[in-house]
Amino acid sequence: MTTLQYLGISVIFIIDLLGDVNAEVNILTQREGQSVTLHTGLTGLHVDTIFWVFGPVIPNTSIVESQVIRGENITEFKGRFSDRLQLDRETGSLTIRNLTLNNSGVYQLDIFNTHKTSQRFNLTVYAPVPLPQVQKISEGDVLDSSSEKGSCSVVCSVENQIDRTLSWYRGEKRLNQTSSPDLSTNLSLSLEIKLKDKDIYSCVAANPVSNQTTKLNIETLCLQFVESGPNLTTIIVIVLTLFIGICCIWKKKDIKGCCVSTSGSPEEEDSVVQLRQTLSAAIPLDQTEYRPDLLGDVNAEVNILTQREGQSVTLHTGLTGLHVDKIFWFFGPVIPNTSIVMSQVIRGENITEFKGRFSDRLQLDRETGSLTIRNLTLNNSGVYQLNIFNTHKTSQRFNLTVYAPVPLPQVRKIPQGDFLDSSSEKGSCSVVCSVENQIYRTLSWYRGEKRLNQTSSPDLSTNLSLSLEIKLQDNDIYSCVAANPVSNQTTKLNIEMLCLQFVESGPNLTTIIVIVLVIVLTLFIGICCIWKKKDIKGCCVSTSGSPEEENCGVAYSVRPCISPSSPVKNENSLDCIPATVKTGCTF
Template identity: 25%
Template structure:
């Protein structure tokens, strides 16, 4: 039996599937993020049963067994990560994922009509460079050779994943997985022996500080039961020898420019939310949010976010032949998003009340960044108004779907 299952697992991992297991869907997730696996059901009946399982090369585990009024979780190696996000349809959310959670997830759906399956291959990759700035804290070092400690200033949990990165390139400095009690510190020649990670608090110490160490240090903390935390530290040397005075002047001026740019971006983002344009689409109608861009250039990037937490929903990057798209995992927008390949305009089809809120687009073009905001509020009042003209602030999509391909 074990050999049979192992063979089946290898076939699924390679993308082979048949009518018994159903279509195999592949999902890519970053370490520390969450993923939702959809059953595509519309409504579970009283006697229906759903069983979620997970398989890798080592074993197969029962995750969740549910009836409409009874949900039984089996945590095992998932440790409180599992959540049935919608008991009416049986969708499964796994939070704060690790690379070890890569594998095959399957829903066995048992109804009066028979048994069907939904199968997913989930690939969890290394946590990417931290792009979100979070709060920014200035830290000074009196002179070269001193040490500086960057504190997380949070009560860490036993399931936290703590990631430290440096600079615009997001160089990985250190990582602490408290759940598995594992730590990593970069041993690259430039920083070898000078980094210390506190396994209890996640704080990072840079010893024997050098001028080359000045810059932005970025922290990301992922957890099972709280929102992902971001924090940025701007570290500089406040004192130096006479021969370094010119260099330090340049450093301080650069840091002031960085701080000023960050302030301008923050104010621009806040302003775009405060003056977000109100749009009132009819319930279940599509609504298009426009970027104002007429033609996406090769190096342009457009990022759409939603809600007070700026949850990412889609990113578009200009290409030589056509733009590339990356859709972030968010069940609220499943199969509802359409993009205009020339302008980056975002259309949400079949809008419901869960899509109400503030949408913001960040447009990177020609070395500049601009923002635009929309506040969407759905209404079903127009269903009884006959043939009134649609709200001019809620244009409907009448274009053919653009070519879409995953981002590299």
């Protein structure tokens, strides 16, 4: 079933929680008792479902339901003015006959096939404007006695109604105008005129569909206040009245047209002077009838929900024990204009149909109207609209955001940050933490439980990254945390692994010993190779100059042993060089 679908809380950045409020609204006015047609501008409609919904402020009452059910066109008119409605199924247009003031309000058309098409009309019905009344203001008699002939003040009044105005005109020029939102009092507007003014004055009461005009008769209202000598007509009337009075007394009979008091002072029926009349109080109107709020269901509460991708969520209505004819769910990323669930009781049979690309993951609880969505994906984020129909419409809206699970953030060293603080005792090291960016994802550095900094970005095309500079001798625990509203991941910083190679300390003792031994051994082997021209395992020379014995016991690493009596050979001789020291050899 279709109804106003509005979006836009909210937003979260975003999301236009106003929904169909942004669509064009057709403003219509008409006079009470007339007919009006809400024209859709469509032709040749071949759709399954046409609904009209009405309300003085929020269109929540179904008045027309036209559906094609199993090949049969079933149209039902509802509500207190159903007998005055007529639907054109080829265009979807609705005609309302014999309008009353109660027909003012918001009308919503919803046409369903695969998607929903909506139109809205704001109709205001006005009562015909009555004729305004013009009277003299008694207190204004001869207001300007210093002028040549004086002046006169009059007041024009009319019963007040919505959008009704009251104006004074001199010829075609409007002199002043008034209106009032307080419908409990009449509209009134005063005017002061010169008694010798020859212009034509008129008082006009109007609303958007009708108007009424009363012309001012200066002579009738103000003639007696002209400051002039006795009028001849007045003298004749007085003489005739006296004469008739005397006749009535003397003849003691009733003369037609003669009404005389016992004192002889006559009273004329048609006096030129009109008595001042008090302004009648207007009948108070229903103060609840004000201009419809075109925002409709936008003023209703929006339920904000979040859930993790792959999980399930239930859009709880908070209702129980529902026994209604129709339950409809609509969905859209911004405007919920796509039907996803249609559940109706048709001729005693409950028919529920799931629609759309994720229809196989939907489940409806008809006792509560709640909707469950299983195995959520990111594409399930959006606005969901529930419409429950019986006699009136009940609506609820849900704004669901589905988030992907947060991946583990990666921490690495910044190469340019080596020895960033070479002047410090042990230097410093800079690291950077990064994670793939997604909507509402944040990245933060913590020292223990204290957050040091945080970043986020609406640009989802680039990763989030956040750097941190630390002292190499810092013993605190640092961690990088990536989070969204439904999950988070933490990576702890390993200072030794990332920054130990940059510690500014003296050479290691073990390293020094190894390097010295390698250098000494290399030099010794080199000298032996040059002097002996062959690879000898130890050198030991006898006193007779014979080559060293195999089991001498002296290694190259000590020294060759030489007999003191052996002559010195030349460089190329294989005999040992004479020496005065003999160590560890037996000759």
